Amino acid sequence: MAVMKMKFPFQKRVKLAQGLWLLSWCATVAGATTFTLGCLLKTELHRRAEVMDNTDIHIVPNTLMIVGLASLGINYFASKICQDALDAGRFPRWKNFLKPYFAISCFFTVLMLLTVIMSYAMTGSLESSLKVGLRNGIRFYKDTDTPGRCFQKQNIDRLQMEFQCCGNNDFRDWFEVQWISNRYLDFSSKEVKDRIKSNVDGRFLVDGVPFSCCNPSSPRPCIQYQLTNNSAHYNYDYQTEELNIYLRGCREALVNYYMGLMNTIGAGVLSVFLLQVHTVLTAIHLRFLQTAMEAVAGNENTEIETEGYLLEKGVKETIMEYLDPVLKFLLLKNQVQEGETAPVTA
Amino acid sequence: MAVGKVTFTKAEREKLAEVLWLLNWISVVTGAILFGLGIFLKVEIQKWQEVMSEQGILYVPHMLITTGLAACGINYLGSKICLDCADTNKFLRWKLVMMPYIVCTFFFTACVLAGALLCYSIRGQLEESLYQGLRNAMRFYKDTDTPGRCYLKRTLDLLQIQFQCCGISGYRDWFQVQWISGRYLDMTDGAVVDRLRSNVEGKYLMDSVPFSCCSTISPRPCVQHRLSSASSDFSYDHQRQPLNLWRRGCGQALLDHYTGVMQSIGLTVLLIWLFELLVLTGVRYLQTAMENVLRLGDPESESDGWILEKSLAETACYNFDIIKNLGKCYQVDDDPNINVPSVAAELEVPSQQVQVQS
Numbered sequence: 001m002a003v004m005k006m007k008f009p010f011q012k013r014v015k016l017a018q019g020l021w022l023l024s025w026c027a028t029v030a031g032a033t034t035f036t037l038g039c040l041l042k043t044e045l046h047r048r049a050e051v052m053d054n055t056d057i058h059i060v061p062n063t064l065m066i067v068g069l070a071s072l073g074i075n076y077f078a079s080k081i082c083q084d085a086l087d088a089g090r091f092p093r094w095k096n097f098l099k100p101y102f103a104i105s106c107f108f109t110v111l112m113l114l115t116v117i118m119s120y121a122m123t124g125s126l127e128s129s130l131k132v133g134l135r136n137g138i139r140f141y142k143d144t145d146t147p148g149r150c151f152q153k154q155n156i157d158r159l160q161m162e163f164q165c166c167g168n169n170d171f172r173d174w175f176e177v178q179w180i181s182n183r184y185l186d187f188s189s190k191e192v193k194d195r196i197k198s199n200v201d202g203r204f205l206v207d208g209v210p211f212s213c214c215n216p217s218s219p220r221p222c223i224q225y226q227l228t229n230n231s232a233h234y235n236y237d238y239q240t241e242e243l244n245i246y247l248r249g250c251r252e253a254l255v256n257y258y259m260g261l262m263n264t265i266g267a268g269v270l271s272v273f274l275l276q277v278h279t280v281l282t283a284i285h286l287r288f289l290q291t292a293m294e295a296v297a298g299n300e301n302t303e304i305e306t307e308g309y310l311l312e313k314g315v316k317e318t319i320m321e322y323l324d325p326v327l328k329f330l331l332l333k334n335q336v337q338e339g340e341t342a343p344v345t346a
Numbered sequence: 347m348a349v350g351k352v353t354f355t356k357a358e359r360e361k362l363a364e365v366l367w368l369l370n371w372i373s374v375v376t377g378a379i380l381f382g383l384g385i386f387l388k389v390e391i392q393k394w395q396e397v398m399s400e401q402g403i404l405y406v407p408h409m410l411i412t413t414g415l416a417a418c419g420i421n422y423l424g425s426k427i428c429l430d431c432a433d434t435n436k437f438l439r440w441k442l443v444m445m446p447y448i449v450c451t452f453f454f455t456a457c458v459l460a461g462a463l464l465c466y467s468i469r470g471q472l473e474e475s476l477y478q479g480l481r482n483a484m485r486f487y488k489d490t491d492t493p494g495r496c497y498l499k500r501t502l503d504l505l506q507i508q509f510q511c512c513g514i515s516g517y518r519d520w521f522q523v524q525w526i527s528g529r530y531l532d533m534t535d536g537a538v539v540d541r542l543r544s545n546v547e548g549k550y551l552m553d554s555v556p557f558s559c560c561s562t563i564s565p566r567p568c569v570q571h572r573l574s575s576a577s578s579d580f581s582y583d584h585q586r587q588p589l590n591l592w593r594r595g596c597g598q599a600l601l602d603h604y605t606g607v608m609q610s611i612g613l614t615v616l617l618i619w620l621f622e623l624l625v626l627t628g629v630r631y632l633q634t635a636m637e638n639v640l641r642l643g644d645p646e647s648e649s650d651g652w653i654l655e656k657s658l659a660e661t662a663c664y665n666f667d668i669i670k671n672l673g674k675c676y677q678v679d680d681d682p683n684i685n686v687p688s689v690a691a692e693l694e695v696p697s698q699q700v701q702v703q704s
Contacts, residue, residue, distance in 0.1 A: 144565035157562040161507060184566045211560040211568040216503035219490035220530045222557040234532035 017085040020282050024079035027279045028072055030272040034112070035068025037265045044261060048254065050155045053132035056125050060262070063115045064269065070108045071276060077101065078283065102283060109276045116269050119262040126258060130251045134168040141210070142181035157212035163257065165250035166213035171227075173249075178203040179210060209245055218243040348652035354635045355648050362635070363432035366628045370425035373625050376618045377417025380458075383611050384410030390607055394600065396501045399478035406468055406608075409461050410615070416454055417622070423447065424629060434645040437636045444633045451626050458619040465612030469605055476604075477597050480514045487556070488527035503558035505596060509603065512559035515595035521574070524549040525556060555591060564589040627653065 042061035049055070078101065084090040137156045143149040160166055167173035185192050185204055196204055207228045214222035223244050226232040354362065388407035395401060427447065430436035483502050489495040506512055513519030531538050531550060542550055553574040560568035569590050635651035642649060654661050 150565075153565070154562050161562075180567050211557040211570070212562070214557040216500045216507070216558065219496070219499070219527075221526050224557070234530055234535075 013085075016285055016288075017082050020085070020285065021079050021082035023279055023282055024075045024082060027075040027275055028079065030275050031068050031071030031073075031075055033068070034071060034269055034272050035065050037268055038062070038064030038068055041261065041265055045258070048159070050152070051130060051133040051137050051159060051250075051254070052126075053129045053136070056129065057122055057258075060115060060119045060122060063111065063118070064265075067108055067112050067115060070104075071112070071272075074101065074105050074108065075279060078105075078279065098287070102280075102287075105276075105280050105283060109273065109280055112269060112273045112276060116266045116273070119266055123255070123259060127251065127255050130254050131168065134251055135173075138168060138173055138177050138179070141177070141179045144181065145183070157210065159250060159254075160210075160212040160246065163250060163253040164215070164246050165248045165253040166209060166246040167249055168251055169249040170247060171209050171213055171245055174209045174213070175205060175207050178205055180204060180206070213245040215243055215246050218245075220244070348650070349654040349657060350631075351650055351652045352631065353648055353650050354631075356646055359632070359635055359639070359649070360432045362628065362632050363428050366428040366431075366625065366632060367425050369621075369625045369628065370421045370428055373421035373622060374418050374425070376621060377414050377421055379414075380417055380615065380618055381411055381414030383614060384408070384412075384414055387607065387611060390604070394501075394505065396498060397479040397483045397505060397596075397600070398475045399482060400475050403468060403472055403475060406461070406464050409457070409464065410611070413454070413457050413461055417458070417618075420447075420451055420454055421625070424451070424625070428629065428632065431632050431636055434636065434639060437640070441637070441640075444637075448626070448630055448633060451622075451629070455619065455622045455626055458615060458622055462612050462615035462619055465608045465615065468608060469601075472604055473597075473601055476600050477514060480597055480600075484514070484519065484523045484525070487523065487525045490527065491529070503556065505600075506556070506558035506592065509594075509596060509599040510561070510592045511594045511596035511599040512555060512592040513595055514597045516593070517555050517559055517573070517591050519595070520555045520559070521551060521553050524551060526550060526552070559591045561589055561592050564591075566590070 038061045041064065042058065045052075045058060045061065077097075081094050081098070081101075084094060137152050137159075140146070140149040140152045141156055142153070144153050182204070187193065192204065195206075196202055199205055206225060208225035209227065211222070211224060214224065223233055223236065223241075227245075228238050230236055230238055384407045387410065388404065391398075391404060391407065424447070427440050427444070430440060483498050486492070486495040486498045487502055488499070490499050528550070533539065538550070541552075542548055545551055552571070554571040555573065557568070557570060560570065564587075566587075569587070573591075630653055631651040634653075634655075635649050638649035638651070639645060639647065656664070
């Protein structure tokens with residue numbers, strides 16, 4: 001018994017094919033847009049790669065790019081099918097491609113949705129990656145003479161000025177790290193020697209921050225050193241001073257920035273996803289068209305009314321038909337590796 | 347003899363009309379580009395207008411904006427005219443409008459050229475305005491509590507950070523202004539009072555610079571204070587530490603930035619001007635060709651098109667005469683029926699001398 005049988009006059013077939021063709025082209029453009037959005041995200045993540053510890057988050061833009069390219073190809077293919085759909089002579093050569101087309105199209109549509117969900121799920125991973133990356137950046141700030149680390153100072157300074165932030169969690173992170181290199185410390189000075197002696201690890205720690213933490217909106221010239229010492233500066237209260245340096249931590253600033261970016265991109269990808277779902281649904285209509293065309297084939301009068309159906313057999317039987325080759329493939333694998341322990345099937 | 351005479355067949359006239367229709371539409375697009383360039387320049391100038399002493403330079407983007415809008419309108423009208431010019435009957439509708447339209451377009455094209463040349467010649471005025479503006483900005487850097495000047499500190503800091511510059515011609519300009527407000531100076535401190543007293547005008551001058559002068563590419567943490575004494579910071583010798591502060595002056599940096607922007611805009615506007623000139627020439631040829639066809643009476647025949655009917659000198663004299671005579675409200679005619687008393691008075695015979703033949 002056929003599922004969802006419908007009658008198809010010639011005019012309806014023409015309209016259906018034209019509508020599908022237009023939709024496929026729109027979806028092709030949408031696929032290209034997805035690819036571009038993926039490239040954008042990857043570029044932005046790559047720009048700040050020095051303050052990220054690992055590249056786990058790059059899976060989001062990579063998947064987006066793959067899905068975009070695949071969607072581009074699939075929908076271009078679909079538009080080609082639609083173009084030939086009304087020509088009874090050219091349509092049969094596409095017959096064998098329709099089943100794999102449905103399967104692949106569904107797969108990539110689901111993958112698109114998964115990417116958007118993934119981008120939200122990976123916030124934690126991004127945050128911990130930034131935490132470690134920034135901590136290292138601050139630690140190696142002074143090592144401008146060590147190969148491999150000589151640009152950390154420049155990167156951290158530029159980052160703090162651009163994102164208007166200071167330190168990892170906040171500016172106090174600079175108090176725990178020696179960020180002034182020994183090359184620039186006068187070891188003959190008593191003050192320097194005292195400070196180094198008072199520290200367990202022999203590090204020169206100050207309650208000061210680099211100049212890149214300074215806030216240009218402050219009404220007074222920037223106070224960088226002796227931040228916790230109210231008496232060192234005239235008319236200064238460390239507890240109530242808000243505008244002098246940036247109070248926000250760079251980790252929070254970067255996470256907000258990337259989350260904002262991924263939200264915007266996610267919104268765009270969701271709309272592409274909806275368009276893709278629409279296209280898949282119309283691909284189902286294409287199935288109607290295919291079956292209708294099969295009825296026309298062999299008839300000399302191509303403009304007759306024909307019947308189309310969704311599935312030739314019932315739903316269960318069609319699913320079994322699809323899964324059979326997959327199971328056979330896995331079972332075959334099972335038979336070959338009989339001697340070993342049974343592999344875990346998907 | 348006519349200037350630039352070309353003969354057109356009917357087919358060529360129609361082709362010319364089509365091509366001009368397309369070119370006019372492209373000109374509408376270039377007019378929109380001109381408008382966009384004007385807006386862009388205005389935005390760029392307004393970004394840093396606090397460090398410019400006068401706003402006179404804004405007339406360049408304003409001119410570009412008006413010219414762009416005019417270009418859109420004129421070329422849209424032109425496309426409508428050219429579309430109708432292919433057919434002699436439809437051309438009659440536009441016959442009276444054509445000449446004024448061409449004159450308007452000619453003046454408008456001259457405006458576009460003037461706009462392009464302005465972009466190149468504005469540099470001197472810009473330099474003056476920038477240096478004066480920066481000098482004021484540095485003087486009022488500390489006045490963050492004075493209305494009208496409270497954002498100068500922020501603007502100047504952001505300027506020095508973004509353009510990677512310090513001071514007007516160099517970092518030493520900061521040594522000559524008091525950039526720390528009296529609100530943050532401890533007047534009970536002996537050192538402060540000494541410094542104030544040692545200055546003629548009672549200003550608190552230091553050999554220090556604000557934090558925004560610090561260079562990000564320096565390998566050492568920024569040395570902002572006590573810059574002129576070599577022994578101030580360990581191993582710091584300002585001659586041999588070129589990377590510590592930004593070396594370039596902000597006057598030069600801003601001037602280079604704006605000159606670059608204006609030169610690119612000026613070049614684009616020049617190209618647009620050349621294109622407009624081409625379109626104008628085409629429209630003039632089409633107009634003269636169509637008028638000659640009407641004069642000959644046969645729509646299918648060939649006709650001549652030209653830029654000027656007589657030579658340049660004759661056309662200039664002719665137009666000059668028209669302008670001269672525009673002022674006169676009473677014209678002297680050669681009509682014999684009109685009694686012109688001034689010359690003929692002596693020739694008149696008194697009536698009693700006329701002998702009546704009976």
